[in-house]
Amino acid sequence: MTRHITCISPVDGRVYVDRPTASEAEIRTTLERARAAQKAWRRVPLSERIARVIGFVDVLKGLGPQIAEELAWQMGRPIRYGQGELRGLEERARYMAEVAPAALAPVRPIDDRPGFERYVAREPVGLVFTIAPWNYPYLTTVNSVVPALIAGNAVLLKSAAQTLLVGDRFQQAFAAAGLPEGLFTHIVLGHSQTEAILSGGQVDHVAFTGSVEAGRAMERAAAGTFTTLGLELGGKDPAYVAPDANLTFAIENLVDGAFFNSGQCCCGIERIYVHEQRYDAFVKGFVELTAQYALGDPLDPATTLGPMARTNLADVVRAQTREAIDKGARAHIDPGSFPRDEAGTPYLAPQVLTDVDHTMAVMREESFGPVIGIARVRDEDEAIALMNDSPYGLTASVWTEDVATARRVGERIETGTVYMNRCDYLDPGLAWTGVKDTGYGASLSSLGYGSLTRPKSYHLRLSTGG
Structure with a gap:
């Protein structure tokens, strides 16, 4: 047969x-x-x-x-x-x-x-x-x-x-x-x-x-x-937003890095660690820009966020989001503002979570969908420890105006590629590789x-x- x-x-x-x-x-x-x-x-x-x-x-x-x-x-x-x-x-x-x-x-x-x-x-x-x-x-x-x-x-x-x-x-x-x-x-x-x-x-x-x-x-x-x-x-690619980051630029690029292709990107951003000095302003700008997505029929030229490839994949993201909220995370996007978001379908609104930690699946397990956790960190050392607290290592990005900072952080991150002020991109002149799982x-x-x-x-x- x-x-x-x-x-x-x-x-x-x-x-x-x-x-x-x-x-x-x-x-x-x-x-x-x-x-x-x-x-x-x-x-x-x-x-x-x-x-x-x-x-x-x-x-x-x-x-x-x-x-x-x-x-x-x-x-x-x-x-x-x-x-x-x-x-x-x-x-x-x-x-x-x-x-x-x-x-x-x-x-x-x-x-x-x-x-x-x-x-x-x-x-x-x-x-x-x-x-x-x-x-x-x-x-x-x-x-x-x-x-x-x-x-x-x-x-x-x-x-x-x-x-x-x-x-x-x-x-x-x-x-x-x-x-x-x-x-x-x-x-x-x-x-x-x-x-x-x-x-x-x-x-x-x-x-x-x-x-x-x-x-x-x-x-x-x-x-x-x-x-x-x-x-x-697999991947669970992190980003660190340093105190000297160009916040407007970082927000614009990290929102795109998290939600382009409905988050279904091998090197898409799945978790963000922001220095406490910039945390509140970063979250505010990130949420405001995320809310501007238009979820709908991908054949409509006005749509900027299409359905996920399969319903079962969307259900994984829904489950991670529910678990995080049950453990104390705060959801900043009202799915009701995206009328096409429907349970039991691959159509899923983007979601931004704060008050997250590494007991939550959304911060450690691959999501591969339109959800992002944003955590506050005290300093560079805490950011690096959290970025390395993952079984994966494909890419990591550092958002700073100082090349020395990017190199210093990059040397300590367990990853295949280090970006400074960029994410979700493959440079064909560089080796595409990963570490760990x-x-x-x-x-x-x-x-x-x-x-x-x-x-x-x-x-x-x-x-x-x-």
Whole structure:
């Protein structure tokens, strides 16, 4: 019996996409074709590989209006923001193409030995399996797919059920850009099929973005196969507002960092610690700006906050909010002022909580929705202790006018990225990585090619015979 993967639209609860999973024969054929295509592709000059990938980017950009509407239907992002993800995709793809010649160039020892040629080449690992999430399906997918292809690999993509059409658009754009047949394949798989591919050692590297629990399942499935993994898992990203912060600027950016995409951002702000000297003014401004969001149909250009992707995800946020209030937290936003906020639906108003502490789930467990806890701190040391009081470590931001303060605080925070006066952004020139339960591995920057290639040493002794 064929299993189907279904996307239920958060807009109206109807089935938006329904696809059968691949058969075992289709999976086997896909893997065989990918292996064959990769053997030829790795010998294509780097400049041509880059040109094909950049052609893919240009095709996707031309699909912008269609993609924005599809994203609204699939995961609820307001259509007014839909094409922004493609701008980020282009930024990352072009950067990875730009650094590829240097990142993939042979590394030569610093000592020169006459009579020898010695270097370390970077060879493609072979077949890369990208398992993408739904929250930023284009951005997270491009992080591995583009550099993997540039490096000479074949790619198998499994899109999340909530955003199945994203894989179709990648397939469409790569075909239009002239990528060899079989080199990139979007395949619809169930969990058991995914695990079978990993446990069978049928791919060489897995790039996974998702929950901690799912990341552990990836590790279990791949155990003993020596397949390498890159895991970006949960997050609970904090911000510290220092006494000298530009308050207006901090409020504007932190509100956006907390609530953009309905809070469903890998590096979105989930908790804020404000120095007591600025606390009252910060909370006042933060609440006033949050109240200006318009919750509604994401296909309406006036909507600035769409539904969450699924009702069960919204229910997690509702439960965390209730628990915090029951423990003494103060809620500053009246859900009644957002008429579209309805229990039992993915439509959820933003919420700002104060009088919070770390006994509350909202300050320690991933929310991944439109709720934020704001805590008062006495000094920098207390802020750092609270920021580190988390099983996660993806990003952290420091809001200050003093670079020395940002560096000093950043050195003590257990995180993958430190921002000063910025949040919820990936710089493609820097490694995207995490610590603790957030996972391991790195994508983007020249370091992002490390997991997509393997070193191969050449020690060539020149003949001295006559």
